[in-house]
Amino acid sequence: MTTFVDRVELHVAAGNGGHGCASVHREKFKPLGGPDGGNGGRGGDVILVVDQDVTTLLDYHHHPHRKATNGQPGAGDNREGKNGKDLVLPVPDGTVVLDGNGEVLADLIGQGTTFVAGQGGRGGLGNAALASARRKAPGFALLGEPGEARDIVLELKTVADVALVGYPSAGKSSLISVLSAAKPKIADYPFTTLVPNLGVVTAGSTVYTIADVPGLIPGASQGKGLGLEFLRHVERCEVLVHILDTAALESDRDPVSDLDLIEEELAQYGGLENRPRVVVLNKVDIPDGKDLADMIRPDLEERGYRVFEVSAVAHLGLKELSYALADIVATARAAKPVQEATRIVIRPQAVDDAGFTVTEEGEHFYRVRGEKPERWVRQTDFNNDEAVGYLADRLSRLGVEDALLKAGARAMDGVAIGPEDNAVVFDWEPTMAAGAEMLGRRGEDHRLEAPRPAAQRRRDRDAERDEVSEEYERFRPF
Template sequence: MFIDVVEIVVKAGDGGNGCVSFRREKYVPRGGPDGGDGGRGGHVFLVADPHLNTLYPFTFQRRFEAPRGQHGRGKNRTGRDGSDLYVRVPVGTVVYDEAGRVLADLVEPGQTALVARGGRGGRGNARFATPTRQAPYIAEPGEPGEQRRLHLELKLLADVGLVGLPNAGKSTLIAAVSSAKPKIAPYPFTTTVPHLGVVFWKHYRRFVMADIPGIIEGAAQGRGLGLQFLRHIERTRLLLLLVDCSELAPDPVQAYQTLLREMRAYAPALLERPRAVVATKQDIAVPDRVERLAIAAAQDQTPFFAISARTGAGLESLMDWVAETLHRTAETAIVEMGHRA
């Protein structure tokens, strides 16, 4: 099951208590204090695991607690530190605290984030000996470890995001160009969870494509399934706006404008990245509808493609453009990084 939002509680280990002890050996009847310090409590870390793709395991366990530090002992023996706890999360997980502040954005495999710090161990009575107080009977208790309630939000990492109204042909396209096998059926909201597909194109070019549930009017205000999954296209480098131009589909120009409005309402920055308009289902499309959509795209100075994922018509030119655009944007990013360096 795909889960992309969850709340958990993390509790770092408490520090061990300091020890009250005195040296007692033969012929040393009045030895000084030798109580050791307590050990530090274990920290709690989140670590990005590339083998995970959902937050579903957290529906079974929502509380994670690191072990406490051991108490100090006599003969100046310090307690052992508590073991650190590493909680695995999918790559792409954003971590928020209770106030909504971002604590970490785990976008690289193996990346870690300290989310709860273990308590410091208490000092033993040997630390309190002074020339005027040579036999202190005091020691510190260990400090409590941090406890936090965290909000975890998974944002999938993909190069290309497919956006469209329900039943626009997104799942058919991703199935045609990748090895992904989403459910495909001729009715709206067939896709209820995001799907990722890896596309291997010419010249060994490889990129990841994300298919999210269809967007409807008012999605940015919470209607339909699209809003809760729009976060999964926030990290994409390129967007394909898919519009059904068949006879029974909604008016294609209005559908296109709906997509632009909802993306603008959700995150205006989405409209600043490269995008193309794709007229789908060309095997059953109405030519007049395709032409009107092409004019609307031209007015926005947006590249336009007409395809049929079922027959393969137009797929080559679309995928060539996608691969070339991704390659060009990657080169631009490298140049910008070089200038900053």
């Protein structure tokens, strides 16, 4: 049965916003007292929070679909809908959040650190909030915006000070069991350790954590064995400790070759070149192990490694090793002026960004993409003509109509707002925002023509007045 999971794909869905209410205040002797429709409530967010008591992503492995609650719709008498409740998901310290393409969204470190994985939808405005001097009694309200839904990947990178690396059955689990209070599974066969084990070590005034990383073998950085699944757990460690088995029974292996192969795998994984290394020659309580340790120690020290001879079974050399690691960890901590903080990727909007784009897709067909136009479309009730007109006014003020004109769009061309899989498509009918002078066909904007002489403008105005007078005389009641 799986008890430790350090990578999961999570499907999160924030709550939808509640719909706004279209209502008119009514009371005795005052049947039309004005709009009083309340706004809809905001949908709940999906929030990841670092919790020190959580050490695995196992819960999300069994239940990968998580959804926050929706906001409630507004009501008459200016009653706003209730906001949806945020869904808080605890994650272990050191969790990395990635999107579906593998790009890092956040690197969560430190108790209480939060990241909004799914933004709740905005509540729709009621007709009371939409009322203005030009629109005194709106007969419509805005719909609630759908909550953000997306797939994310959570990866756990163990936050430990010391990482024990080495071949399977080199004695890493035995060493961590005697250095700390951890009780890992120990046996004499490959891949005994299937999950990283963490232990807390106290050496003098220094307290540090030590991680037993599952055995690495040649090809681990390309996915062979268990190494690729757990190499990420050494990324945050301050010091790497090579555990070499000096009493290995395999005749075709020796500790120095094991060290070189593990270093090659770490180099191919990348990002660990500057970490200090310590070499531990384990199982020196065995006579053959002690003899081999004495033979290879000068060679390792010549390479610049600090070498310690220990025996996890006989408890030899453990105190010296523990205090040496404590000194390295304390030095590394002192070199960091500020604790490593959460890294959240922020992509600011460009200064010259209009907020939308217009692209031509085929003959007489255009697509509009942008946060505001797409959100406004989602909030529009297309069964209400007044709401559709309000959407047209908003798009025109944003500059969408001018952009379509510059792109070459003409009346009755097809226009789609939104992505291909979820777009609203309509035949474009240019609005007449500039008044009576815009009644000509698209492209015949009289404002762009050369200014007319004053006498000509007076004659045109008199002619228009005469036409209006003739129409009045034709329909004037007798």
